Amino acid sequence: MMISYAQNFEDVILERIFKNIDSGFYVDVGACHPIYDSVTYHFYLKGWNGINVEPQPKLYSKLKEIRKRDTNLQACVGAAIGSQTLYITHDVGTSTLNQTIAENYRKQQNIAQEITVELITLNQIWSEHIGHRRVDFMKIDVEGFEKEVLSGADFSVVAPSILVIEATLPNSQHPCHEQWEYLILEYYEFIYFDGLNRFYSRKGAPAGDGTLLAPPNLFDRFKTYSQVMLEQANESLDSENQEMKKQVQAGLEQLANKDEALNDASNAYADLQTENRNLHQQLELASTSILHSQAEFADSQHAYELLQKAYAKKEEDLLKALDTLGTKDAALQDATAAYQSLQKELNLQIDALKARITQKETQDELGKVMSYCESLINQIQQKDHALADAAEAYLILKEEFDRKVRELRELHESITKPEQPHNQ
Numbered sequence: 001m002m003i004s005y006a007q008n009f010e011d012v013i014l015e016r017i018f019k020n021i022d023s024g025f026y027v028d029v030g031a032c033h034p035i036y037d038s039v040t041y042h043f044y045l046k047g048w049n050g051i052n053v054e055p056q057p058k059l060y061s062k063l064k065e066i067r068k069r070d071t072n073l074q075a076c077v078g079a080a081i082g083s084q085t086l087y088i089t090h091d092v093g094t095s096t097l098n099q100t101i102a103e104n105y106r107k108q109q110n111i112a113q114e115i116t117v118e119l120i121t122l123n124q125i126w127s128e129h130i131g132h133r134r135v136d137f138m139k140i141d142v143e144g145f146e147k148e149v150l151s152g153a154d155f156s157v158v159a160p161s162i163l164v165i166e167a168t169l170p171n172s173q174h175p176c177h178e179q180w181e182y183l184i185l186e187y188y189e190f191i192y193f194d195g196l197n198r199f200y201s202r203k204g205a206p207a208g209d210g211t212l213l214a215p216p217n218l219f220d221r222f223k224t225y226s227q228v229m230l231e232q233a234n235e236s237l238d239s240e241n242q243e244m245k246k247q248v249q250a251g252l253e254q255l256a257n258k259d260e261a262l263n264d265a266s267n268a269y270a271d272l273q274t275e276n277r278n279l280h281q282q283l284e285l286a287s288t289s290i291l292h293s294q295a296e297f298a299d300s301q302h303a304y305e306l307l308q309k310a311y312a313k314k315e316e317d318l319l320k321a322l323d324t325l326g327t328k329d330a331a332l333q334d335a336t337a338a339y340q341s342l343q344k345e346l347n348l349q350i351d352a353l354k355a356r357i358t359q360k361e362t363q364d365e366l367g368k369v370m371s372y373c374e375s376l377i378n379q380i381q382q383k384d385h386a387l388a389d390a391a392e393a394y395l396i397l398k399e400e401f402d403r404k405v406r407e408l409r410e411l412h413e414s415i416t417k418p419e420q421p422h423n424q
Helices: 010-018 041-046 057-066 099-107 122-130 146-151 225-358 363-416
Strands: 003-006 024-029 049-052 070-073 082-089 111-120 137-140 162-168 188-193 198-204 222-224
Touching: 003 010, 003 041, 010 041, 010 137, 010 162, 024 122, 041 049, 049 122, 049 225, 057 070, 070 222, 082 099, 099 111, 137 146, 146 162, 222 225, 225 363
Parallel strands: 003 222, 024 049, 024 137, 049 070, 137 162
Antiparallel strands: 082 111, 162 198, 188 198
């Protein structure tokens, strides 16, 4: 099925004429956009090629980008070679070289830009780009500049089979073909008017023989490009809608799963609340136990401090007892040493006495000696008594010292003994 890209189904009418030609040639004067409202794009897709003339920089760039098989010329076509001001409007497809039309646009504040463009002629295009090649059709849409375009052509040389020329004043149904039609009637004859354009056939060339009796209709089996775009958009929307339905269904399933999971979470939350209350109760019991333990610890600490003080007192008493014992022990040692010295002296005197007796000294002297011996014996006895007393005192003091040591050890063991853990 054909897709019509033209604004007023011009390509449908032309397709009726050229339906059997797969590789034709066209000339589009005022080509505008390479796709939208294009009379030639349908034929380009069929495999045709041709020449596109478009002065506006942006549209010319689009033509170069999309119509790579075509010859694209950035210029305007006029009656003579030169240059002229092009009035570019805000609306696509209404830019003009006609100053009168431009003044009306200016009053409507519809002039966006004014640029100077190159003017070429149809004769120049034919001589430089076409030569003797057959041209199947030429479309002219130049917004009120049609007469100037046609004035620059020698139609004995410029000879496309079909001419399609916009024949109403811009943005109106008012016909204007009488301004320029006389320039082509020597070589062309009128065959069809579509409400906007007049179609002319080269005299002597076939024009479809009855194919132009009716306007475009369902028997032409075509769709407009806007319809195709709408259908593609609808298909895309349907596809997106199906995908969204799948996503919604998946979302509903996920929601059901999440509801179930939410119920499980709610039950788990209730269980956690119960466990939390139990933990709080246990915590309160533990806190009470800790308070009791802290009180017991305080009492234990106080008892410990008292034991430390008692230990320190016992230790002080023991040190004093050690000092006393050391003093007594020194005195006893002195007494022992004196006793041993006295014992040695006594032995020496006894030995001397025995020697004297052996030498048969006098009785008087013997009496003195005996008296002296008794005196020594008395002294020795006194020393013996003193030494015995000192020994007895030493034993008593040693027993006291040993007792103090035992008490000190018991006190130390009671302080350092590990405290039994409290039941919580």
